[in-house]
Amino acid sequence: MRTFVSAVAVLIGLVLAAVAVPAMWVDRNIVQEDGFVAFTAPLGKDPVFQQRLAAAAVGSLGAERIPAALTGLVTPILESAARSLTTMPGYPDAWTETLRKSHRLNFAAPGTLPAEAESATSLTLDLAPLIALVAKQVADATTLPLEAPDQLLITLGQPEHRQILDRVSAFAPMGYALAAGALIAFALAFVAARRRWAVLAGIGLGVLVLAGGWTLAADAAGGAVTRTRSGNEVAEIFKSEFVAAASASFAQWILVAAVVGGVLLAAGLVLRLVGGRRRVPAAGSR
Incomplete structure (x- = not known):
């Protein structure tokens, strides 16, 4: 026995x-915010990813946010920002904040999110902090009050993946x-x-x-x-x-x-x- x-x-x-x-x-x-940030922070150091990330951030500041008369002045600055985004002094903090905001969008309880964020039904990455860094550089160089969007969500998966993540985070x-x-x-x-x-x-x-x-x-x-x-x-x-x-x-x-x-x-x-x-x-x- x-x-x-x-x-x-x-x-x-x-x-x-x-x-x-x-x-x-x-x-x-993954589920804990601090652990997720520490785990994913090194991803922002990958050269290829940095290049695509910078292009996405700069591309979000399109012509609709820049007066036509200043396009010729701002465009070279934006191109320079795309090349130097990851070397800017504020990049590490902006990347960390990007990860934190993205984690909160994907894992926070729906009632704790802003109304516009609750509509996200798939896994997302929010690049708004990086865009704000670019906008600040443009504003400092041109005195143009360029405003960055509060959110720039990039879809990482499908709605069913979000549902799986919700179940995993609960378990x-x-x-x-x-x-x-x-x-x-x-x-x-x-x-x-x-x-x-x-x-x-x-x-x-x-x-x-x-x-x-x-x-x-x-x-x-x-x-x-x-x-x-x-x-x-x-x-x-x-x-x-x-x-x-x-x-x-x-x-x-x-x-x-x-x-x-x-x-x-x-x-x-x-x-x-x-x-x-x-x-x-x-x-x-x-």
Whole structure:
């Protein structure tokens, strides 16, 4: 009976861990605003993405915002801004604010958003802070009171993707409770077991199997996201860079899990070997 209880507890712990680890990663790196900003901030340093980002920001300040008489004066300044946007002193802060505003649009409760933002039904990236940086440079150079839009939303996905994200953001924080449940199940299995080395080895082997499963699932999820098309060049570059960064980040979590699994498996086998050697002399002495 003790062996059965121990085996069931190990299986329950592995099932909980299988869901808990990806859920915690999603919560820390995507759902939580500070984690999302820290995770995606390096994307703004990619040269190709920077070029497309600058072009999109400058292009949003079209002719309708510039008097016709000043077009010849402002156009060279806008072209210069497109080339130098990412080297401006205010670019890091503007990019960070872009990420924060985008995160709030995608994750905040609908009642906390402005009325115009609540109408967004797909994943979006708000480039307004970057446009404001360009507008300020133009205003400083020409004394033209150029006003940047409060929002410039770039669609990153389809409405169904927004619905998936809403469900994921609601479920992801539960990963910590699931992880605690997995640890309790493993502890129960260890206490109830007749052969504790088998529990350690079983948990270790199970974690190694989970690591392989997480790798396959992450590759499949990344491929599914990459295959979606938004029709916007900036969005496509952001998406591809984001998927690559997410894959690399989660791969580190998988590596840690694999190392832990390997250590537990080795510890179980060593404990089995040591226990077997102790029993042999005792039997011979009789």
